[in-house]
Amino acid sequence: MKQPLSLIAAALLALINPAQAEEKILNLYSARHYQTDEALYANFTQQTGIKINRIEGKEDELLERIKNEGSNSPADIFLTVDAARLAKAHELGIFANVTSKVLDSRLPAHLRTEDWFSFSTRARVIVYNKAGVKAEDVQNYEDLANPKLKGKFCSRSGSHPYNLSLMASIIAHQGEAKAEELARGMVANFARAPKGGDTDQIKAVAAGECGVALSNTYYVARMLRSTKPEEQKAMEKVGVIWPNQSTTGTHINVSGGGMLKTAPHKEAAVKFLEYLASDAAQRYFADGNNEWPAVDGIKVSNPALDSLGKFKADKLPVKNLAMYQTKAQMIFDRAGFK
Missing domain, CATH: 3.40.190.10 (Periplasmic binding protein-like II)
Structure with missing residues (x-):
């Protein structure tokens, strides 16, 4: 039995151009x-x-x-x-x-x-306890290694991608020696062993368990937009710094x-x-x-983000962040930033 020409044409078209189906x-x-x-x-x-x-x-x-x-x-x-x-x-x-x-x-x-x-x-910012730390003392990522902050720095794990990407940007801008100096200084300033996520760091800063910590901006914005009274009160105690505004700009992920x-x-x-x-x-x-x-x-x-103000962002190519991931982990390991 002969097939209609239209069916034959449709079948041939499907064979010739399978992309139409996909x-x-x-x-x-x-x-x-x-x-x-x-x-x-x-x-x-x-x-x-x-x-x-x-x-x-x-x-x-x-x-x-x-x-x-x-x-x-x-x-x-x-x-x-x-x-x-x-x-x-x-x-x-x-x-x-x-x-x-x-x-x-x-x-x-x-x-x-x-x-x-x-x-x-998203940006990686410094959050600080307004009652325990002066804003002028934490204007740059490098300030997190300042002995002034001994016993005041809290962080999530050094092996977490957020911290690895930040350290990769430090390596790209300043070299491995400076990056390791920063990592060792942060470890020397630990208020406690690294644990939890960024929201946990913000809450610990608000509670006075830490004086200063790092957080991605969307965690800060979530807390600022929270309808929970305890989180609203916590954010009244926390200040936010856009780091490195006079140099490379704030790290962007x-x-x-x-x-x-x-x-x-x-x-x-x-x-x-x-x-x-x-x-x-x-x-x-x-x-x-x-x-x-x-x-x-x-x-x-986004009123929460708008309330944080304008900032200078680091324009480091994302491929450079990718390039130094392994070295960043090695530096954290050597520094004891677990």
């Missing part, structure tokens, strides 16, 4: 867990007709899964937070180089590499991602990355975690 699906592995991401993804599907299949998990779990799946991995895109984690994905060789005029024109050069891209930024080398839906993956650099997506991306857009000129209304 454009309608995107498999996303994400270590981001923010409510506004739901709207972010729904908006992409509405605009493009591409359905997003999403798997969420912790960074290490997802990277291990991708590694185990190998060339059979269904993942098209991997999203996560922090340059250290994106660098790890790069080192595993999972990302493909992406050429895109949209990404090159929208994202500042220092916030992208050949194979992964930053879509929001990122949230971002890239397309996998083994992505089965490459065209859809590039469209998704380009979409994340759009005005609407940038607002969703930043608002989801009290961050700033990576694209210049995007207006985001």
